[in-house]
Amino acid sequence: MLLRSILTQVKQLIPPLDGSLHKGQSGRVGVLGGALDYTGAPYFAAISALRFGADLSHVICSPTAASAIKAYSPDLIVHPILRADASPEQVSPELKSLLARLHVLVIGPGLGREPYMQAFAKLALSLARAQGMFVVLDADALWMVGQDVALIKGYRRAVVTPNVAEFARLSDQVGIDPGAPADQRAGLLSRALGGVTVLQKGATDIISVDTTGDAADLEARLPGADPAKEKAQETVEVDVEGGLKRCGGQGDVLSGTVGALLAWAKCYEDGVFGDKSIPASRYPLLAAAGASIVTRTASRRAFFKEGRGVVTQDMLPEIGKSFAEVFGEDAQGQDKGKL
Template sequence: MTVSKKLFEQIKLLIPPLNGTLHKGQAGRVAVLGGALDYTGAPFFASISALRTGADLSHVICSPTAGGAIKSYSPDLIVHPILREEIHPPDLESTIDGLLSRLHVLIIGPGLGREDYMQAFARLTLTLAKKQDMYVVLDADALWMVQKDPETIKGYPKAVLTPNLVEFKRLCEALNIDPKSDPKTIASRVSLALGGVTILQKGASDIISVKTPDSASEHQDETVEVDVPGGSKRCGGQGDILSGIVGTFLAWGKNYENGVYGEPKFGSTRIPILSAVAGCLVMRTTSRRAFEKEGRGVVTQDMLPEIGVAFSEVFGAGSFGGEKEQKARS
């Protein structure tokens, strides 16, 4: 199923107005947990993409071995190099909990790595985020964590998982689902096996699916395919940009849920799938625009300046900041 007009109009309701009525932070406060010794680019791409999409503030929670490099990439990011290998994770619980209390969404995985101490911090932070009812995005090595222990995210409806081809295959195997099953329904089966989390299966076309158990209070069974043209070259780091874009829409969704942008017209259960679809639309358009300029030599860095213009291409010039937008919301 492709993106319907109704779904597209619901996505637009999540976008904050650009009319001077909001104060700093009300257009989204995002955090990325990731960044260890060998991985500094991924958390940078995810966090800076959140800002390029329109989030107000973007934080990176990382290891000190990555913090200096990430700080040097951009002064716009708020970097917290607190994930020290020698610290027992529970000793940082109050610090991380206090940080999360000031945020709307948590992205776990870009540059996380598989070292035991980083995985332990990821599990702790995810637990705290769930207690605070935050929206979360799990990507990259956060999916390794889920593969090893699906219970870490099972049944949490405010989660979006963004596996690529290899990660999706491993996730299927961990859940005893044949990776060669019907491609039209397999993402739905993974969502159901994980208790109704939203699955964003990246590929030639992106499949976004959520299927909750029949016993769920708000049962959902929806699959959307996003096949708008993207670039012809797949760059490492492109998935990190997608995570940042999806995270921003989820942050906006949190504020929408709380009535910051006006009276909500649908429930919070819609927000993960709407945010995932929106992220795919913007990311694929961003990739296409960058490829049109750079061709075979395109790198992930080339995509960053294209995010804002891609956003306007998808959702309209001005992106709902003026009088027309206000009338549409009223």
């Protein structure tokens, strides 16, 4: 019942497909990552955002990765501005201008741990926070956060998407008791990060956000509730069936789809569509839940077709179909009887 209620709210963040919106008003997503050895991850994140329904998808990467990413798809807008021989101060004006045109920034796919790429990721996160952007952090952006939790602590417009190993490492870095109940650890991590939404990937995806002091979020979840008597956390478990083969790159698909939903949430927040009845404090959790369900569904559909040999590339054509399966054909703008 809780998941059904969550999906009802997610549907309010989906832009209408009735011809009323212009290019870019259904989401402009940025993915920052992509160094010499890592070109697939930013591609999968960026193209998944488009397959989910975002209008425009940008990849901000190093020049060594740009040609490969461009060759993967002409639909992506590639910015090879993260040069190893440039300082963050030199890149900052161009990066700041670029971020001002986006609704959300996904940091981490293919980022790597080279000092220059990590420095640019820190710069991008700082600029995004200053501009009030929604952000998604995955892969080596989580390693970056673990080195300095202050980079993200208290920024409630952020979602982190750790896998099993990343979750264990980050939990240890912020001092979470490893003996804590497994179903409570995501909430404890969210609390340690100051209310950042945590999407803990696993056999069941656990999404949790610490809502301490967030009266608007409580009212949206439980109208008329007494804050003093309610838990200061919200946790959603997504056990929707996925594929039986966990191929590398599926996490990048997830970060891209979370980014697409957050881009829509920003458009909703700006009044481009919808009635703005959902408070902004709920957008990260709703985006994480909706994206988790669609990504797991795409994984299942791809595995059904390809079996043991499934690869991440096989998931891409299934994203739109999975979106329709989860949210209904009407959310795709396809009324019955019409094509």
